[in-house]
Amino acid sequence: MAIDVEDFYRKYGPMVLRRCRSILKNEDAAMDAMQDVFVKILKKEKELNNSSPSSLLYITATNVCLNILRKSERKAEASDNSILDIIAGSDDPEERVLNNIFLDKLFKKEKPSTRTIAMLHYVDGFTLEETAEQVGMSVSGIRKRLRGLRKNGLELREV
Amino acid sequence: MKNKVNHELHYEQIALGELKPENEYDKDKIRSIEESNQKILKEYPPELMAAQIKMRMNEPNRDAVQNRRIFRRIYIPLSAAAVFLLFIAIYPVLFERTGTNTSMESDTVRFKGNGPSLYIYRNENGETELLGNNTIVKEKDLLQISYDAQGARYGVIFSIDGRGAVTLHFPGNIYSSTRLDSGGKVLLPYSYELDNAPFFERFFFVTSEHEIDASVIMEKAGRIAKGNKSEMLILPEDQRQQSMILFKEEVE
Numbered sequence: 001m002a003i004d005v006e007d008f009y010r011k012y013g014p015m016v017l018r019r020c021r022s023i024l025k026n027e028d029a030a031m032d033a034m035q036d037v038f039v040k041i042l043k044k045e046k047e048l049n050n051s052s053p054s055s056l057l058y059i060t061a062t063n064v065c066l067n068i069l070r071k072s073e074r075k076a077e078a079s080d081n082s083i084l085d086i087i088a089g090s091d092d093p094e095e096r097v098l099n100n101i102f103l104d105k106l107f108k109k110e111k112p113s114t115r116t117i118a119m120l121h122y123v124d125g126f127t128l129e130e131t132a133e134q135v136g137m138s139v140s141g142i143r144k145r146l147r148g149l150r151k152n153g154l155e156l157r158e159v
Numbered sequence: 160m161k162n163k164v165n166h167e168l169h170y171e172q173i174a175l176g177e178l179k180p181e182n183e184y185d186k187d188k189i190r191s192i193e194e195s196n197q198k199i200l201k202e203y204p205p206e207l208m209a210a211q212i213k214m215r216m217n218e219p220n221r222d223a224v225q226n227r228r229i230f231r232r233i234y235i236p237l238s239a240a241a242v243f244l245l246f247i248a249i250y251p252v253l254f255e256r257t258g259t260n261t262s263m264e265s266d267t268v269r270f271k272g273n274g275p276s277l278y279i280y281r282n283e284n285g286e287t288e289l290l291g292n293n294t295i296v297k298e299k300d301l302l303q304i305s306y307d308a309q310g311a312r313y314g315v316i317f318s319i320d321g322r323g324a325v326t327l328h329f330p331g332n333i334y335s336s337t338r339l340d341s342g343g344k345v346l347l348p349y350s351y352e353l354d355n356a357p358f359f360e361r362f363f364f365v366t367s368e369h370e371i372d373a374s375v376i377m378e379k380a381g382r383i384a385k386g387n388k389s390e391m392l393i394l395p396e397d398q399r400q401q402s403m404i405l406f407k408e409e410v411e
Contacts, residue, residue: 006209013208014199015171018192022167031203038212054175058168125166134168 003045009038012054016061023065023119033068037061059116059134066115109152117145210334214374275314277364277401278305278344290405296360297408302351304328304362308339311366311399315376316347321358321407323384325377326351328362333374339366353407360405361388367398 016037020030037060041053107115113135120126120134121142128146132139172178173185174192279290280303287303290296304316306329315337316329329347330337339345353360365376379392392400 005212006205009208009212010200010205011175013203013205014192014196015175017199017203018171018195019167035208035212035215039215042212042216054172054177055168058171124168126168130166 003042005038005042008042012057013038015054016057019058019061020065023062024068029068030065033061033064036064040064055134059120062119063112063116066119067112070112070115110149114145114149117142118149121146207332210332214333274399275309275311275339275364275366275401276307277316277362277403278307279303279362279403279405280305282350292403294405295408296353296405298353298355300353302353304347304349304351305344306339306347306364307344308341308366310341311339312341312368313337313371314339314364314366315371315373316362316364317377317380318360318362319380319384319388320354320356320360321388322356323388324356325380325384327373327377330373333377335373337371337373356407358407359388360407361402362405363392363400363402365392365394365398365400369397371398 013034017030017034020033020037021027024030024033037057040060041057117131117135117137120131121128126134128139128142132142135142137145169178170185170188170192173180174189174196180186180189281288281290281294281296282301282303290302296302306314306316308314313336314329315327317325317327319325327333328349328351363380365371376392379394383390383392391402394400
């Protein structure tokens with residue numbers, strides 16, 4: 001479907017920017033990420049169906065921002081708003097296991113999409129079903145991925 | 160009754176009209192989202208954002224994208240009232256050097272001889288100072304750019320900093336017309352806070368009697384920024400250029 005970029009931004013830009021701001025906590029980085037999100041979506045506009053793209057934009061924003069954080073961590077830049085801090089900072093008892101002493105080691109072994117899944121489920125409060133829908137996986141796949149994450153986390157903690 | 164609290168996407172989708180609000184909490188959230196939408200669209204206008212997104216789609220070179228970040232971060236848009244106040248502050252400086260005749264004969268501070276001129280002012284503690292070539296400036300100095308077209312009809316103003324970041328000052332983006340205002344000195348509607356880029360900030364003013372493609376100028380500027388930063392642009396015969404450099408004071 002042909003997309004008018006200006007209209008598309010007018011409708012969805014604020015939502016995407018809010019999402020990027022909430023993860024990156026930096027206005028310049030969020031603005032940059034927001035534009036990246038639109039570029040990614042618009043480059044695949046032929047694949048967009050007529051249904052609302054809000055979910056796709058939201059999850060793409062999440063992925064883009066987590067990638068930015070991951071790259072910044074790789075560069076060993078001091079950051080008080082890293083993905084690890086975000087995830088470790090959640091109140092969910094389940095993921096208290098995953099404290100940021102070993103989250104770094106833990107996520108190094110995981111697929112990038114596992115970060116996104118953890119972010120959506122643990123931090124954003126998506127249900128397993130909603131997380132599955134957002135990332136295009138089955139609920140059992142999500143459960144398995146999170147189970148693996150917890151298991152690896154516990155093993156690391158014991159070490 | 161305790162309201163059900165959902166994740167943010169849920170509220171965003173209600174605000175987009177894709178879902179219906181279920182309770183008062185939803186409605187409060189939607190109101191705040193709508194207010195945020197208005198603020199964001201005012202701060203980041205759709206026409207400008209669309210242009211930047213399109214530019215990025217056609218620009219796989221990530222370095223250029225990095226350069227644009229700098230220019231966003233350091234620009235401070237001024238309200239009409241602020242521009243007016245700044246103009247009042249700068250006005251005496253403008254005419255102290257040029258008299259009351261706006262079609263000045265020469266810019267004794269910046270560029271020799273007749274022709275289009277660029278002026279850079281520093282506003283510090285309420286004092287406005289016209290800066291000359293080689294002036295020492297420092298991080299967080301608040302600069303205001305002004306030009307006098309002196310008959311030139313089109314122009315592009317940009318700067319390159321010591322990190323190799325290119326900042327377009329005029330026009331507002333590479334897709335806008337480069338038509339200059341005539342009739343004397345014109346203040347750009349932005350002040351410009353120097354960031355912590357080291358060494359220098361070099362300003363260019365490219366003018367012509369014919370429309371200038373700002374994107375072409377920015378491409379050329381990008382090449383200088385990545386290479387020898389003391390070079391001038393290679394321009395067609397109908398375009399003129401001037402440059403001035405401000406040196407950055409090291410801040411410990």
